Each structure stands twice: as structure tokens, then as C-alpha cells.
Amino acid sequence: MNEQDQELYELRKRHLTHTANHYYKEPLHLVKASGTRVWDSNGKEYLDAICGIVSISVGHNHPKVKQALIERFNNDGIQHPSILYQNEPTIKLAQRLAEYSPPGLNRVFFSNSGSEANEYAVMAARNITGEELVISLKHGYHGGTLLTTTLCGHSTWKFRGQPLAGVVHATPPYYYRNATEGQSAEDYARQCARELEETILTTSRGKIAGMIIEPIMGVGGFIDAHPVFLQEAYRICKKYGGMYISDEVQTGIGRTGEGFFAAPAMGVTPDMITMAKSLGNGAPIGAVVMTDEISEALAGKLHFNTFGGDPYQTLQALVCLDIIEEDNLMANISEMGEFLQERLNALKEKHQLVGDVRGRGLMWGLELVRDRQTKEHAGSETIAVMEAARERGLLIGKGGLHGNVIRFSPPYTISREECERIVEVLDQSLAAVAAVPVSV
Ligand SMILES: Cc1ncc(COP(=O)(O)O)c(C=O)c1O
Numbered sequence: 001m002n003e004q005d006q007e008l009y010e011l012r013k014r015h016l017t018h019t020a021n022h023y024y025k026e027p028l029h030l031v032k033a034s035g036t037r038v039w040d041s042n043g044k045e046y047l048d049a050i051c052g053i054v055s056i057s058v059g060h061n062h063p064k065v066k067q068a069l070i071e072r073f074n075n076d077g078i079q080h081p082s083i084l085y086q087n088e089p090t091i092k093l094a095q096r097l098a099e100y101s102p103p104g105l106n107r108v109f110f111s112n113s114g115s116e117a118n119e120y121a122v123m124a125a126r127n128i129t130g131e132e133l134v135i136s137l138k139h140g141y142h143g144g145t146l147l148t149t150t151l152c153g154h155s156t157w158k159f160r161g162q163p164l165a166g167v168v169h170a171t172p173p174y175y176y177r178n179a180t181e182g183q184s185a186e187d188y189a190r191q192c193a194r195e196l197e198e199t200i201l202t203t204s205r206g207k208i209a210g211m212i213i214e215p216i217m218g219v220g221g222f223i224d225a226h227p228v229f230l231q232e233a234y235r236i237c238k239k240y241g242g243m244y245i246s247d248e249v250q251t252g253i254g255r256t257g258e259g260f261f262a263a264p265a266m267g268v269t270p271d272m273i274t275m276a277k278s279l280g281n282g283a284p285i286g287a288v289v290m291t292d293e294i295s296e297a298l299a300g301k302l303h304f305n306t307f308g309g310d311p312y313q314t315l316q317a318l319v320c321l322d323i324i325e326e327d328n329l330m331a332n333i334s335e336m337g338e339f340l341q342e343r344l345n346a347l348k349e350k351h352q353l354v355g356d357v358r359g360r361g362l363m364w365g366l367e368l369v370r371d372r373q374t375k376e377h378a379g380s381e382t383i384a385v386m387e388a389a390r391e392r393g394l395l396i397g398k399g400g401l402h403g404n405v406i407r408f409s410p411p412y413t414i415s416r417e418e419c420e421r422i423v424e425v426l427d428q429s430l431a432a433v434a435a436v437p438v439s440v
Helices: 003-015 063-074 088-100 114-129 146-151 185-203 227-239 292-297 311-326 329-350 379-391 416-435
Strands: 030-034 037-040 045-048 105-111 134-137 167-170 210-213 243-247 272-275 286-291 354-360 363-368 397-399 405-408
Touching (some): 045 416, 063 311, 088 311, 105 114, 105 292, 114 134, 114 146, 114 210, 114 286, 114 292, 134 185, 167 185, 210 227, 227 243, 286 292, 311 329, 329 354, 329 363, 329 416, 379 397
Parallel strands (some): 210 243, 243 272
Antiparallel strands (some): 037 045, 105 286, 272 286, 354 363, 363 405, 397 405
């Protein structure tokens, strides 16, 4: 670490809270970004395959985004007016999001984050049903606010004295760890759905406010649901009177390559879809799309947040949607996704550490295990692979309840050569970690 970074690190340790963890033994000070690349304070270049936390869609500092924002600033475009006033980008973005959503999901609430979007969706589900109980999944992640940490199925995000009422956690569709040998993915999906129904029958009075489910559980380690699981979950949700919320904070805005939102592409029309991350390409914006009926049920109440729908953030999101269309980025996501799938599965053949490869589009996870039979979580090895990749100029992330899943989610603009580079560095990093046993 250079002297200035060391000084900054000392300040960080003194002034940021104790919950502000960082990646890497020595924190990485990123100072510049363009397209798929970022640079640290020493001028070293990295291929950014994780994008903060899955939050860059059209590439860092895209020229069209910069131009639109600079123009608005140069024209003294107003920045503050909450939804209490009228402003064009906010309303136009709501219209666009309704167009991308399944028919009937016409109404949009804007927030500053995915957590607040989920807060709103659960509040709306409880309001329209008059029920309190929400079903979420073990290993799920839904945000850092009081309610959303309760929704999370991870001890990492549970704090002392935190109320845990009003939510129960059901079995996730974690095929790699929990299916029996030889069980088909569809059969396992149906088994999880039966367990989901049993959870409702054993923990509720037979009525629920709703369910909140990620089509691919992001923080949980890119655990990808089988479409049959989602379809069954939706059917069960309706059977017990609930509102189905698809948390697409990670999967939304085309990330999985199969559709603008993942759940509809998997045969489910949710009552509400929440989104953030790729929507703003780095800008702090979240949203919920919902039916007229859900929105109407809230009429007479007032709910907004000061900066939700800010014209600069919504403008940035609008320009990103234009870029996704104009540059046909959905096609690139699918094409690069197929390429990565093939190459990552080949890596699994080569490296014993890789127990499972899963994902879709530009959302990929490699679950690392010490032993393929026992599936012992390889948490320290995962950290070592991240360090080795950093040294080689590649930024990746990690996830999973036991921190043993390598995750990566590059910008939609990634090229085939860059995908090859990701696989090459992963290959080298896995080999380097296997060669030097990591102390556990
Ligand atoms: C699936 C999912 N939902 C909700 C959130 C919370 O979003 P935010 O951090 O913007 O509040 C996250 C963040 O990682 C997420 O992955």
C-alpha cells in the first residue's frame, strides 16, 4: 500500500463503523473507471468482473450517460424536487419500466436502494391483504434495513435485539447441496415447493401477506431456482392469498439475459417486482413495479422518500435503458453467458476445488469445496482466489452463507476476449491456491 493509501486506511479504521468491512487483506483504492475497466491509486488496471456489488450494467462512465448528466448540470437542471413536484425523467422512467414489465404491472415507486424498494413491496403486500406473515427463503438476501434484514435468511445480517416477527423462512432450491443423489432438478424443485407449502401450513393460520423470492439468490451464492420452483411458489402464494414479490435487485434489467426481468422469463408474473443495482449503472436508485390494484389499495396514504426518483438518477437510468436497446446488449448478455457457461464447466473439470458452477447470462458463481464428497465449504480458499485474481488484474466477488462462492457479474458490454481473460485468470488463481494449501 502506498503512503497516502495507508493514511486513508488509518482514517477509515478510525471513522467508518465496525460493520464497514472491505474486500482483500489490503483494501483496494479504486480511483478511476471506464467501460469494463477500473484503476487503482497506483495506476494498476483491472478488469471489473463484479462491478461493486453487481451494480454496473452498461459500463463505467458510459459516454452517453456522462453527456446527459453534464448537459443537465450545464443547464442548471434542478436536482432536488422529490415526487411532490413534477419532473420529466422520473415520469418517463416509470413509463419505460411499466413497458418492460409484464402486462398489468403499471405503477412504479422509486427509492434510493433495493432495501427500500423491498420495504415498500412488503408494506404494500401487507396493506392489500391485511395479513402480516411474509415468506422468504433461507440463504436469501433482501437488504440492510430493519424489515429487510428480518427477511434475510443469513445470520450475518441479524443483529442483537432485532425483531424477527412477521417473517418465516422456507427451504431454498439449493440443488447442489440438498438434492439427493440422482434426483432430477425438476423433482428437487417440486420437493422444495412441497416444503414451502408445509412451511405455510405449519407457521401460519393459512393466510399470508406474500412471498419474496430472488430468481437467483445473489448474496446467498448465486443459487439459481429451477423455473418449476418459481412457478410452484407462485401457485402456493396465491393459494394462501399472498402477493408474490420477485426481488430482482440483482437479476433485473436484463442481467440473466433471458428477459428484462428473470421471473417472467421463468414463467411467473409477479404482483410486484423490485429492482436497483443495474438500473442506475452505479446511481443510487431502486424501484418497485406493481399492479394498479396494489397501488390503489394504498391510496389515501402518503409514502415517498426525499430523494427517491431524483431527476439525475432517473435520467441516468433512462439513458442506460436506451443504451441497452441501441447497442443490443441483451443479445450480448446471452451470447457471453453461453460462452462462460461452457468455459466455466471446463474449469470445474480441471479444478477439484470447484464443486459447482451455476448462473445465467452475466451472473456466475463457482462454489468452492475442500472435498467433492463431503462438500466442505472452502471459505479461506475463496478469499485466496480473490487475492490471486486481484494480483492478476481481475476483480471478482464472493458470497454464500459460508463465504465459499466466487461470484462475478461483469458489465453487459463485456467482450468475448474479456470473458476469456476472466476464465484464464480464474484458472491461474485456482491453480495457485491449490498449489499452496491455505491455512484454515
Ligand atoms: C437481491 C437483493 N435485494 C435487495 C438488496 C438490497 O439492495 P441495496 O443494497 O441497494 O439496499 C440487495 C443488495 O445486495 C440484493 O442483492
